[in-house]
Amino acid sequence: MSQPTTLAGLTPREAIADAMYRCVIGLDTADLPLFESAWSKDSPVLFDMGTGAMHGLEDIKSKLYNFIAPLDTHHNCSNVRIDAKPGAKTAYLTAYSIAQHHRAGEGVDTSTKHLTSGAQYFLDVVEDGDRVWRIKEWRMTVMWLDGDASIVGR
Template identity: 35%
Template sequence: MAYPQSLGVLSTREEITDLVVRACLGFDSNDKPLWESVWAESPDIIFEINGNVMKGIDEMNKNCFDIVGPMDTQHLISSIRIDVKDGADTAHMTANALAQHYHKGQGQVPDAEHMLAGSTYIIHAVKEYNGLWKIKSWVLKIIWTQGSWAVMQPKVV
């Protein structure tokens, strides 16, 4: 099922919130166009996970989406805070997240190897020339994990 990249008339805060929700839904549904729809049209976009900096959509896809997208995952976002001034073209968002990861096809297998991560997201968004809000940089700080980091490596069959 393809998910819409736009939800119609939203307030500024809802548009900015939708960026992180849409990105995580892209991961969980392995929907690369949905994932890519949140990123600013700029070669200097950044996605950082615990100090590992990925620059540009191609590097982000290769080192993150192409690994996590095909997995059985669920990302739950909460405690979203947005700092944006009326009429501004930049915004800052923080959120907390729980993300469960299983190898593809293993999400419903009892006692399957998994990794649950509790993280903080720090996101800088920009309003582009076309009026759409997009992510310019996303710093993902993993605070804690349960389970096995081996799940994050492609499973050899």
């Protein structure tokens, strides 16, 4: 079941953070419309994990979404900081993430291999014409890994 791509009553700061949340929830629930709603439609988009940049939404979907969305995953984002001037159409967001990755169907089996990662996120976001914030650039620095990296194809 697809989740709504916009939420009523968000403050400007909550709406900025919601771009990141729509992306990771879209990954965790394999909700492609929610994932796509997180990305800018009016400007080129970039996602860089430090292992090679992905340019454009189709590249991001084929190299990120198509590998992660089928897995049993959970991205927990915290320490969100937002730099946005009142009335601006651009903002900068940083956050920490701890993400659990399990092969599809194995997430609740405690005997299976998994990969846990700790990362820092650095996002440039833009407000589009319908007052929804979307990701223009996402740079990620993986700080640590624990477990079997082959779960995510590394």
